[in-house]
Amino acid sequence: MSSVRLSGVGVSSGRASGPVVRVAEPLGEPPAGPAPTDPAAEAARIRPAADAVAARLRERAAAASGDAKDVLETTAAMAADPALLSQAEKSVVSDALPAARAVHQAAGGFISALEAAGGYMAERARDVRDVRDRLVAELLGVAAPGVPSLSSPSVLVARDLAPADTADLDPAKVLALVTEEGGPTSHTAILARSLGIPAVVACRGVLDLDAPALLVDGDTGVVQASDGAVRAAHVAGRAEWNGVGALRDGYRVKVLGNVGSPADAVAAAAAGAEGVGLFRTEFCFLSASTEPSVTEQREAYAAVLAPFAGKPVVVRTLDAGADKPLPFLAPDPEPNPALGVRGLRVAFDRPDVLERQLEAIALAAADTDAEVSVMAPMVATAAEAAWFAERARAAGLRRVGVMIEIPAAALSAHEVLAAVDFASIGTNDLAQYVFAADRQVGAVAALNDPWQPALLRLVKLVGDAGTAAGKPVGVCGEAAADPLLACVLTGLGVTSLSMNHTALAGVGAKLASTSFDLCQLAARGAVAAADPVSAKLAARAPH
Structure with missing residues (x-):
């Protein structure tokens, strides 16, 4: 054995x-028949089932605290989502489907939209599947998975x-x-x-x-x-942290939050984030059939910025494209969307969309007194970085940066940083482009391990360029949420780490327990390693 x-x-x-x-295992797809004899009565079963599921989740939330409470409350809200329930009710009546099958199909539409959006939004598809399975189980009268x-x-x-x-x-x-x-x-x-x-x-x-x-x-x-x-x-569970990103020798490394909605911003602020290293603005666009106005964008952004008045917030401009279909952009079909017109590349064809977004960001910054910086996604060259910087500064946004998530940008980090004020490494996308491995595909997940030495060597190139130029380099991918890896990134020249709010305390406490010379020692060992396991073991030795 x-x-x-x-x-x-x-x-x-x-x-x-x-x-x-x-x-x-999750429940399978419920049958499409027999057709209900009374479609109206069958449709009427859906809301009570949703209420029952939501009530059980809220009951669990009431007995929980911290992150667990937040997750359970969010899942309860999703179970009672009016758009999902309304779509399912319509399917029962219009398509003569049993309630369980109608819920399954309605949820499928939401899941497909999230997966098509890619990145952070695609990761939320798992949440919708969970809610779907709980609702279907309730309607079928069986135990929930x-x-x-x-x-x-x-x-x-x-x-x-x-x-x-x-x-x-x-x-x-x-x-x-x-x-x-x-x-x-x-x-x-x-x-x-x-x-x-x-x-x-x-x-x-x-x-x-x-x-x-x-x-x-x-x-x-x-x-x-x-x-x-x-x-x-x-390892230690929930760590105590004083809310200041600093090593025990006083070396400063900002510990920031990743946010994509007002709720995320509130959670990050409550968890002690020193600011926001990545504000994803896609939430304002994904459900819109037409481009949101400057006023609508301004109000949406201000709601996210408000909890961080007087603190730094890095706003990423729209990361859209063929893999994140936005109807008002009318994208052409592409055979390989991940390598197509996405991120800043969309703005080359539609600079007016970028200019209106930059205007709204500047107005929201003035409304909230947050210390707002702006950065562009999917930048490949120094010329692209300069193109974006010119437009951002013309909009009144003085501090401008770019995402480093394409290997070409990492390899030309010196030139890229000459055009902007800072860089932020998106390790999730950078890894999938380095290894040609979709981060949503489990079969290649090992290639997207953030401890891969090849990925860490690219981070070192950017960190070295930032140090030479005297400009900050952050990491806003999930790599920043690993406490030990956070020490390695610090040793590679990274000056800020941005992550989901659940990881803030653990990373902050780990940094406070080490020193810059130990971080550099761990970084040298990890970068020289032959594989992720060896890299992790080499980094652990000094700590």
């Missing part, structure tokens, strides 16, 4: 072993885990998490780190592994059959 050994992507440090508890009640410490094994599945896990009962799907930026990875639970994702074959107990190594990503003894060596 002990010879059975699988490898995945370690996303939360620590080692643990114990008996396996499997999480039930999810984590069973744990009577003793166990290793949880699942295809994937939804936010509501993991939100109120008890670290005293959950020794480790292993999922067959998911990746380094998945919700499972983010929450496991915040709870201090060892976790391995993208562990192909784990669902077929006939082992009553497993040993899980969240550092190396190795999962193997064990003797069943309960052992745990968890």
Whole structure:
């Protein structure tokens, strides 16, 4: 039994072993028939079912706190979403579908739209699937999928885990998490780190592994059959942090939040973020059939900026394109959208859209007194950086930067930084372009491991360029949320780290426990390593 050994992507440090508890698979697609004899009565079943699901989630939220409470409340709100329920009710009547099938199909439309949006929005599709499965189970009168009640410490094994599945896990009962799907930026990875639970994702074959107990190594990503003894060596869970991003020797590294909505901004501010390193503006555009006016954009942006009055906020201009279809842009079909007209490239054809957005950002900054900077996504060359900087400054935005998420921009970082005031590395996209590996595809998740030495070497190029130019370099990809990797990034010349609000305290506390010379030592070891596991072990040695 002990010879059975699988490898995945370690996303939360620590080692643990114990008996396996499997999480039930999601419900399959409900049948499309028989047609209801009374469509109106069948449609009327949907709202009460949604109310029941939402009520149970709110009940769990009332007993939770912090991040778990936020996740459960958000999921409850999604279960009662009027747009989803209305679409399902219409399908029952117009298409003569059973209520469960109508909910499944209506949710499918939302899921497809989110996945088409890519990036951060695509990651929210998992949330909608969770809500869909809970509603369908309620309508069918069967138990909802999810984590069973744990009577003793166990290793949880699942295809994937939804936010509501993991939100109120008890670290005293959950020794480790292993999922067959998911990746380094998945919700499972983010929450496991915040709870201090060892976790391995993208562990192909784990669902077929006939082992009553497993040993899980969240550092190396190795999962193997064990003797069943309960052992745990968890990393620290929720860390205490004083809210100041600084090493113990006083070296400053700003610890910032990633936000994409007013709710995100409130959560980041409450968690102690020193500001915002990435404000995604897509939320203002994705549901719009026509381009939002300057006034509409101004109000939407101001709602996000308000919690950070007097603090730095970096606003990213619209990251849209063929993979994020916005009707008013009328994009042409492309055979490979990820390599097509997206991000700043859209503005080359429609500079008027960019100019109106920049005007709205400047007005919102004046409304809120936030210290606003602006940056462009998908910049490939220094000439593109200069083109954007000229327009941003003409709009009255004095501090201008760019995202480094295309390898060409990292390789020409000296020239790019000569045209702007700062750079921010989007490690999620940079990794998928470096390795030609879609970060939404579990089969290639190991290539998108942020500990890949090739990725870290590109970060070093940008960090060195920033140091030479005396200009800040941030990281706003999920790599910044890993406390140990945050130390490595600091040693590579990164001056700010921006992340989901759940990771702020852990990263801030880790930075406060180390020094700049140790960060540099860890960085040298990680960059010189041959693979992600070796990089992580080399970085851990000084710490």
